[in-house]
Amino acid sequence: MRITLLKRAAMVDDFKNKRLSDITIYGKPTGAVCTVYTVGTASHIINGNNHDINDVLSKHLTDLGISGAVIVHHKKMARGVSKWLNYNLTNLDISMWKDDIIVYTLDQNKFESDLVEIRPTAVYDVDLESVGSVNDEVSRQTANFDGMIVSANHVSKGRLYYHLVPNRYIDGKIVALCGPEDGPLAGFVVNVNFQDMDHTVVIRRIPPWILERDVEEKQKYLDKDCIVQYTSYTPGSRICNFSSPFLFEVKGLQQ
Numbered sequence: 333m334r335i336t337l338l339k340r341a342a343m344v345d346d347f348k349n350k351r352l353s354d355i356t357i358y359g360k361p362t363g364a365v366c367t368v369y370t371v372g373t374a375s376h377i378i379n380g381n382n383h384d385i386n387d388v389l390s391k392h393l394t395d396l397g398i399s400g401a402v403i404v405h406h407k408k409m410a411r412g413v414s415k416w417l418n419y420n421l422t423n424l425d426i427s428m429w430k431d432d433i434i435v436y437t438l439d440q441n442k443f444e445s446d447l448v449e450i451r452p453t454a455v456y457d458v459d460l461e462s463v464g465s466v467n468d469e470v471s472r473q474t475a476n477f478d479g480m481i482v483s484a485n486h487v488s489k490g491r492l493y494y495h496l497v498p499n500r501y502i503d504g505k506i507v508a509l510c511g512p513e514d515g516p517l518a519g520f521v522v523n524v525n526f527q528d529m530d531h532t533v534v535i536r537r538i539p540p541w542i543l544e545r546d547v548e549e550k551q552k553y554l555d556k557d558c559i560v561q562y563t564s565y566t567p568g569s570r571i572c573n574f575s576s577p578f579l580f581e582v583k584g585l586q587q
Contacts, residue, residue, distance in 0.1 A: 334378045335367045335401040335493055343482055343494035347460050352484040352492075357463055359454040359470065360495070361436055362478040362564075363405035364414040370394045379404075382418045388426045389448070393435065396443045396450075401481075401493065403436040403453065410476065411566050438483065456480065463496065471498035478564070497563050501580060502526060504560045506553050510534065517543055517550045520579060522560060533560060537578040557583040 346352050367378040368390050376383065377390035384390060393402065406413045420429050426447070436453045437443070443450045458466050460482070467480050482494040504524040511518035519536035542553075561580040566573055 335365060337365060337481065337493050337495035340494060340496050343460075343484075343496075346484075346486060346492075351487045353487075355460065355482060355484040356438075357456045357458060357460075358438060358481040358483065359456060360478045360481045361403055361405045361434075361453070362410040362413070362476050363403045363433075363436070364417050366402050366404055366417075367400065368393050368402055369399050377421070379417055379421075380414045382414075382421075384421050387421050389421065389435075392445070392447050393450075396445065398437055398439065398443065398450075401438050405434045405436055405476070407432055407434065410478075410564060438481075453481075467496050468499045471500050497576070500562055500564070502560050502562065502574075504533070504558050506556050506558055506582070507532075509550060509553065510536065517545065520553065520558075522558060522577075522579075524560060524574075526565060526573070531573055533572060533574055533577050535560065535577045535579050537576070539579065542579065542582070552585070553582060556585065559583070 343352075364379055367376075369376050374385050375387070375390040375394040376385050377387060377393075393399075404413060404417055406416065409416060417433075420426075430448050434449045434451055436451055438453055440452045440455065442452065456463070456466060463480060463482065470477050471479070477498055479498040480496040482496065484492055484494070486492045502524050504522040506520050507523050508521035509517060510520060517538070519534060519538060522533045522535055524531050524533055558579060559581040560574070561578040562574040563576040564574075566575070
């Protein structure tokens, strides 16, 4: 019964080999992807590795006729929602936290709820060839956007769900190189400014053509302006506030 979000690479392979049909593309808000369903008279919610039965939230949702994948979005918290939800379901009365969340459904029907706010997830009318560029565009424009969910019927595996993570971009400056001074390049240390705060990001995901530069040539990257691609930003005192940083471009240098 659990909804598993597969990676983009799997979707691309299945699409190229014409294994997919009946495709729907949703915008995914930040939050915990859960599965709700009933067995007999018991309501269930699966949240990551956690499974609650007859809790107030799943009972309310299934009583409304909601089943399958839902996304529990926290209005102020972008990351860690799954752990937060698990703790609250187990330890706190829902009256203490119900106003903090919005439940998004893949079902496009509207549900009247007196307990929690329920909204349909946005549907994008684009084909799979264009979904990457649309994902990038929406990533730049929407802070609580967590990529796209592609739902499709697989020729042999039934209904599958693929997650395209958001791609966001920020300007930076390369201030140091990673790796031995007389050896191959292993990454960059980049300074960026996000929301008027300075951050230092260690980037080890580098385009191959940069990693292949010889020892003398790699020094040219110091003090160069660059563009960093990342998935999401998490505030606070952390080793890295940017998830999945990738050196997207070094300005002024050609491949």
